[in-house]
Amino acid sequence: MGELNSAGVKDEDITVIFACGTHRAVRPDEAERLLGPEVLKRVKVLSHDCEAPDHVYIGDTSFGNKVEVNKIFAEADVRILTGDVGLHYYAGYGGGRKSVLPGVSSASSIQFNHAMLLHPKARMGVLDGNPVHEDMMEAARLADVDFILNVVQNARHELVRAFAGDLEEAFLKGVELVDRIYKVPIEEKADVVVVSSGGHPHDIDLYQAYKGIHAALEAVRDGGAIVAVAECPEGHGHKVFYEWMTRYKTLEEMEERIKAKFVLGGHKAYYIMKALEKVHIILVSAMPSEQVRDVFRLEPARTAQEGLEKALKLVGRDASVLVMTHGNITLPTPV
Template sequence: MRLSIRYGRETKDFFVPDRNYMGTLRPKHKKGVKDPEKEVERALHHPIGSPKLRELVSSKDKVVVLVSDISRPSPSRLLLPPVLKELAEAGVSNKKITIVFGLGIHRNQTEDEKRALVGDYIYSHFRCIEHDVENCRYSGISSKGTPIEVFAEVKDASFVIATGNIEYHYYAGFSGGAKALAPGVCSRRTIEQNHRRFMDPGARPGKIRGNPVREDLEEMARKVGIDFMVNAVLNPEKQVIKAVAGDVTAAHRQGASFLDKLSRVCIEDKADIVIVAPGGYPRDIDLYQTHKAMEHALPALKHGGILITVGQCSDGLGVGPFARVFDEGKRPIELVEELKKQFVQGRHVASRIAHIHLNNEIFLVSDLSQSTKEKLFFKSFNSVEKALSLAFDKKGKEATVWVMPFGISTLPSV
């Protein structure tokens, strides 16, 4: 079986023998809407659990619109024009609107990246700034004990709009909704306190009720105040297939339910080998982001199996604390034990990868430099074929293979 998988902005072709190939796991096919902006307008005209945006905001409001950074596939340049039109019709002037890129703890973006995310006109006519993780102010504490520290520009706003896209998240259940605020525009301390719950059994992809990470971040959003939300659901081709707007929780629930019906894939048997890719750029922009596809592939992999992860990693390893782990030469078991004693934001992902590798074996196909590959505690390859060849040597010539070309958008369920 000749197959193709997205790799950055390119593709990688490879071959899996028919006798080994169990199939390809991917979301149900749904075409993108013909006019994405009209779909956003439809959502704005039929808000869920909320009055219309133009009925909520006033000309006196100081408005902040939260948008995703370059590491997310959120179609901000499609979501923003209808939102800004609504604000204008409500009498809000351009000078009273600030667009904030939620970085969390990710790197700062280039001017070209910011312009590409929102479009030339919006970038030139509206104030567009990045969240500063070091410039956050205290806003209370959640019932789970998380100190709520929010970017000062957001704290000072009188009306906050969250935008983003809804897809599976490996421990927050789903992206989108309140995640635009937490972790999007919060302090490092807030992010760490929320994320340290990611090892809880309830913190898993596709789960909202009983998920301590999701419950905590939604409580923080309620306390700070997100006044309106607009989110998109995308197909694997990153086309808009649905938009939801309104109350940040109620609208998010409808969007998440819609996604789950398309993207949860039932399987009867697990495989000896799973070949998984996040789904191309920006989902495989670095190893930190690529790792999320590993998490979603685990339900389809037999214990002790081989997980071939295909991600270009054009930005290298990713955020500083995560990247620095691999300079230390620690063994996987040491990283797992470290996490039990102390949670450090960024390092926690290295510990999760170590946990996966101890129970299975990770093979990585990437464009990481040779010097970086030599620091990793798992095997690296330049091609899927070479990785698969060694996997067959280890698991046997009759080993079974699932392929997941859109790992971040797909959730196997046995």
């Protein structure tokens, strides 16, 4: 704010847009926590609505996505993106271009982009050949972004470093630091991976705790077993996630649904179904065993020892075992 003011930009000419994508609008108390009460008093603040009727078409990506963005964002004289760079399930990394797509894009543009999560290169920690990332970057270029300010945080959500400047260059510098902090080299994949999702609040429900399972998939061999230790005191944690697991019986059904209409929450159901085609998953949690087994199709256990015993019965007692204590923030990377 101070930099903009010193450059001659008046407070009344500044608009802060919360890049909500398909998420709900930011509540007033959340806005105050994010920006501070003084900033809220000085500038216009709004949450992006992907269903708004007045999005502005700015062009097509090479993938065929007709990119439509927030009208106020499109009509601004200067467009600045802020955010944090971190690992992301299918975009490879969060941050940078993601503030435009999905951040301030229309529902149809987001749907087109997110349907590409089915691509084999749409993976955590992968940018090269990842169509979700590449489509996002092209959309951000079409939006004519002037400047970005992105940060990288540690596991305690403390700022490690900030990166500012060009849309792509600053973002990629952030990616390099994320790789150094969160990618962990492993010599070979294990028969069994015991993974913690990081404890409270990261394992408050299965929807959140799945991040640990997702990371463990990079460390376990096909046909192996993952023992996911996550209390999940609040159960499954997401209505759509639960509905997809009860409604769709096969991975193919879920893929068709994603192609037709991406719904936040459904992607976690898809990832679980996809994982179960390759590995056994044992969930050590407080969730009802019947729900774990019948709805989410995982093997329930009450203790880590019980979970490990079940895993060894499945893959053999001479199995190699790898333990991930911070599965929510680390990405095993075979070397």
